[in-house]
Amino acid sequence: MRATEPVVAVPADGRGRQGRTPSSEPPAAGAGTVTVRVRDSVERIALATVAGAALAFLLLPVAIVIPMSFSSAASLRFPPSGLSLRWYREFFSDATWRAAAANSLLIALVSSGLAVALGTLAAYRLVRGRFRGRALLEAHFVAPLVVPSVIVAVSLYIAFAKVGLLGTYPGLILAHTVHSVPYVVLLMSVAIAAFDERVEQVARTLGAPETTVFGRILLPNLVPSLAASWVLAFIASFDEVILTLFLFGNRYTIPKQMFVRLELQIDPTITAVATLLIVFSAVALAALVALSGPVRAALGLRPSAK
Amino acid sequence: MTADPALPRRRDLAFLAPLFVFMLLAFDLPILLMLGWSVSNPGLTLRHYAIVFQVPVYVKVLGNTGRIALITTVVCVALGYPLAYWLRGLAGWARLVGLVGLVLPFWISILIRTYAWIVILGNAGVVNRTLQAVGLVGAPLPILYNELGVTIGTVNVLLPFFVLPLYASMLRIDERLLHAAASLGASHRAIFWRVFFPLTIPAVAAGAILVFMLTLGFYITPAVLGGGRVPMIANMLDMLINTFPRWELAAAISTVLLVLVSAFYLVSRAIRTHASY
Numbered sequence: 129m130r131a132t133e134p135v136v137a138v139p140a141d142g143r144g145r146q147g148r149t150p151s152s153e154p155p156a157a158g159a160g161t162v163t164v165r166v167r168d169s170v171e172r173i174a175l176a177t178v179a180g181a182a183l184a185f186l187l188l189p190v191a192i193v194i195p196m197s198f199s200s201a202a203s204l205r206f207p208p209s210g211l212s213l214r215w216y217r218e219f220f221s222d223a224t225w226r227a228a229a230a231n232s233l234l235i236a237l238v239s240s241g242l243a244v245a246l247g248t249l250a251a252y253r254l255v256r257g258r259f260r261g262r263a264l265l266e267a268h269f270v271a272p273l274v275v276p277s278v279i280v281a282v283s284l285y286i287a288f289a290k291v292g293l294l295g296t297y298p299g300l301i302l303a304h305t306v307h308s309v310p311y312v313v314l315l316m317s318v319a320i321a322a323f324d325e326r327v328e329q330v331a332r333t334l335g336a337p338e339t340t341v342f343g344r345i346l347l348p349n350l351v352p353s354l355a356a357s358w359v360l361a362f363i364a365s366f367d368e369v370i371l372t373l374f375l376f377g378n379r380y381t382i383p384k385q386m387f388v389r390l391e392l393q394i395d396p397t398i399t400a401v402a403t404l405l406i407v408f409s410a411v412a413l414a415a416l417v418a419l420s421g422p423v424r425a426a427l428g429l430r431p432s433a434k
Numbered sequence: 435m436t437a438d439p440a441l442p443r444r445r446d447l448a449f450l451a452p453l454f455v456f457m458l459l460a461f462d463l464p465i466l467l468m469l470g471w472s473v474s475n476p477g478l479t480l481r482h483y484a485i486v487f488q489v490p491v492y493v494k495v496l497g498n499t500g501r502i503a504l505i506t507t508v509v510c511v512a513l514g515y516p517l518a519y520w521l522r523g524l525a526g527w528a529r530l531v532g533l534v535g536l537v538l539p540f541w542i543s544i545l546i547r548t549y550a551w552i553v554i555l556g557n558a559g560v561v562n563r564t565l566q567a568v569g570l571v572g573a574p575l576p577i578l579y580n581e582l583g584v585t586i587g588t589v590n591v592l593l594p595f596f597v598l599p600l601y602a603s604m605l606r607i608d609e610r611l612l613h614a615a616a617s618l619g620a621s622h623r624a625i626f627w628r629v630f631f632p633l634t635i636p637a638v639a640a641g642a643i644l645v646f647m648l649t650l651g652f653y654i655t656p657a658v659l660g661g662g663r664v665p666m667i668a669n670m671l672d673m674l675i676n677t678f679p680r681w682e683l684a685a686a687i688s689t690v691l692l693v694l695v696s697a698f699y700l701v702s703r704a705i706r707t708h709a710s711y
Binding site: 168175176179180181185188190193196245246247249250252253254257258259260261265268269272274275277278280281282285287290302303306309313338342370373374386390391398399402405409412413 | 440441442443445446448449450452453454456457460461463464465467468471513514516517519520521523532535536538539541542543544545546547548549550551552553554560589590593594622648650651653654657658662667668671672675676681684685688691692695696699
């Protein structure tokens with residue numbers, strides 16, 4: 129059972145010391161307890177300070193981008209000297225940004241669809257199958273999470289150059305699918321493992337072929353998880369920079385456009401894009417939470433096994 | 435769960451084949467092709483590897499990357515351990531808020547977070563203007579576009595990768611051990627240093643290796659916060675592919691990186707699976 133209080137809350141520190149050496153320093157015992165207590169609270173405050181500072185350091189960039197996007201100035205002053213929607217207007221009126229946004233959406237839609245299809249099919253037999261080398265196979269499917277993107281980018285660059293996929297939509301879609309399929313495999317594996325296998329067995333006993341068990345028994349029960357993994361795969365593709373930078377030639381997606389502008393000059397339009405992306409992520413995250421909780425309950429499922 | 439003696443059945447194959455074939459074509463084959471490039475032209479040769487480890491430019495970038503990764507790891511441990519320990523001690527809402535804060539950055543593009551550091555650390559940035567306003571420094575401190583700026587960026591991105599697994603492993607520690615130590619009269623400093631801390635060492639080691647490994651592949655942070663002056667391995671790969679095409683060399687460097695990352699990953703995973711408490 130998990131205690132809500134840390135070790136600091138374990139009682140009997142002062143008493144413990146006295147108990148161990150009861151006769152050596154009896155007159156100082158009372159005072160000793162007090163200093164120990166003071167030191168404890170000092171330690172506790174020091175811990176909270178360091179931890180709070182670490183958390184603040186972690187969240188500082190997040191906190192600074194949103195106000196910046198409403199700045200009226202072209203400089204990068206924080207806090208902004210005036211407020212305006214100028215950078216949002218800039219974003220929506222700029223044809224390069226719009227083209228990049230269209231590319232991002234298209235590639236994220238197709239690659240996340242592919243990733244969900246391939247990943248869910250594989251996750252089903254990874255979880256339910258009983259065969260040699262299953263763990264190895266799963267490790268293989270999840271490997272792109274571990275291998276640095278830049279290595280995947282270099283290897284795909286060389287391969288795509290050979291088959292003429294460099295700078296093409298199909299090429300980048302394949303690359304993004306490699307990048308996002310591990311998320312689907314991991315998430316769907318958890319979801320399928322949490323589904324009662326006996327339901328599938330009953331269907332099979334009643335003569336349902338494997339495709340029916342999968343398509344008409346399992347999948348309809350996993351709609352929330354499917355949606356969640358689709359959102360994850362979509363975001364993974366939508367946020368991807370490195371593969372896109374290497375493999376998309378002179379075409380752009382939103383992150384690639386942002387990166388190129390970041391390297392070239394300071395352009396506050398990026399803060400507007402950043403804020404839009406944060407809002408986008410927040411909506412997706414909210415959808416994810418909504419899909420995993422109430423929707424599951426509405427579908428009469430047990431709460432997901434964690 | 436472990437030893438499944440059977441071979442895959444037909445119904446297994448039907449479902450696994452699409453992703454397997456896809457991964458074979460779009461992941462395994464390209465990597466094999468890359469390994470091939472790294473040892474070819476002219477003929478079968480190791481000269482590209484010799485270049486990587488002998489020509490000063492490349493050695494310097496490898497060294498830079500290693501140093502930045504090491505510093506990042508040390509800072510992540512120093513900041514992350516107290517943070518994980520503190521979160522463990524929080525209750526209810528406070529803990530939830532802390533955890534949300536910890537995972538929030540995952541939902542925000544790394545580009546955006548990196549960009550924010552330019553606003554914070556630049557010559558006209560928040561930090562420098564504050565320091566100058568207070569009168570602590572006359573001229574702006576050079577925090578951005580150098581190794582310090584890059585390291586701040588890498589720590590910022592990787593801190594949650596260290597804290598989350600460490601926090602999870604801290605929660606798994608059997609509370610009764612701590613109570614036992616307390617009832618035997620240990621001061622809670624002793625409980626921490628002689629019971630709690632030793633139990634978390636495997637998780638710290640695994641997390642530190644993970645952070646080190648992840649830093650080795652960083653591309654965006656050094657490109658943006660280093661301003662081109664602090665190239666790491668990935669930035670060098672970008673140049674070898676996109677600027678002056680030397681694919682053999684890029685392939686050799688990628689292979690070295692791949693071997694390093696795989697080794698670190700396996701060690702990190704082995705530590706985690708063997709530390710069962």
